[in-house]
Amino acid sequence: MPVARVVVDVMLKPEILDPQGQAVQRALPRLGFEGIADVRQGKRFELEVEGPVDDAALARIHQIAETFLANTVIEDFSVKVEVGEGADATAVKAES
Amino acid sequence: MTARVGVITFPGTLDDRDTQRAVRAAGLEAVPLWHRDKDLKQVDAVILPGGFSYGDYLRAGAISRFSPVMDSVIDQAKAGMPVLGICNGFQVLTETHLLPGAMLRNNHLHFICRDQKLRVENAETAWTRSYERGQEINIPLKNIDGRYVADERVLDELEAEGRVVFRYQELNPNGSLRDIAGICNAAGNVVGLMPHPEHAVEPLIGTGRTDGLGFFTSILKRLVSA
Secondary structure: OOOEEEEEEEEEOOOOOOHHHHHHHHHHHHOOOOOOOOOOOEEEEEEEEOOOOOHHHHHHHHHHHHHHHOOOOOEEEEEEEEEOOOOOOOEEOOOO | OOOEEEEEEOOOOOOHHHHHHHHHHOOOEEEEEEOOOOOOOOOOEEEEOOOOOOOOOOOOOOOHHHOHHHHHHHHHHHOOOOEEEEOHHHHHHHHOOOOOOEEEOOOOOOOEEEEEEEEEOOOOOOOOOOOOOOOEEEEEEEEOOOEEEOOHHHHHHHHHOOOEEEEEOOOOOOOOHHHEEEEEOOOOOEEEEOOOHHHOOOOOOOOOOOOOHHHHHHHHHHHHHO
16 A cells, blocks of 8 residues: 655744754854845654555544644744645645 | 742753752652552652653654643643743753743754853742842753744743743843743743753852752742742
8 A cells, every 4th residue: 555645844923043054053153155134943753654645544544643743832843744645635725 | 837849850861969969858758659649648749850861862742742741730730730841841841832932952052051140020929929020040951952942922922921931141041032031831830941950059069059959949938839
């Protein structure tokens, strides 16, 4: 059975200080890369899903993201289907 | 019979033995608990000790929060049992939402280890009754994920309700908002803080002072008066 991939991106909320992202941004000019005004660092989870990525599967993944992969006190997340059949749900954006 | 204080060991926990020792130094019985146990062995209070728990690679405390023992801890905490989270234990308590807010990487990105001066802002909680409000204590601090954050509404609520229990003095070691080093829940039975009182209970070890002992004697007072 083909396995579909669903990607969960987790980012710190915009108002939360991201010192890791800032450290990366500060390093850029030293490396000769100019013109990057800001960098924010996040996490990407790739979930290989068995079976169809239907609404029920997406709802379950949304729940995984909300309860575990992201801490919604400090982080926002988005869920999107990257590959796989039945992937007509192009992108499900969730702001928490 | 003396009061029994459970000390939970998660995989990777490294301050459990020090915490058990501190509990005994206060005249209490220390009961080791394993994170897979659901049974709290009829303890009167629980401490989630410091030292890195497994699963910190997701977020500090995020995977520990789902250990079987935590279901029992959450139930008992809501029923009023005293629970103290030290450092990684504090992170676990925020992940369970027993305490509000979250802990993030230090603003300077470095691991920090120092003797840290704190001001006791609330001496009414289950774990701070041996102190006086406004008292300054000096206990060790060691962490990389010690930056306390919460939104403005939550911070204002914590301040208004006297739930900021400890504030960093002289130096904010990690960028915690409003210099917050420790907080409690609304009932005052659940307390979390980043610095380590268990490392300052014997004059020969740590800061050379015993400023941390009050946490453990506080719980004795609380249990005796309960």
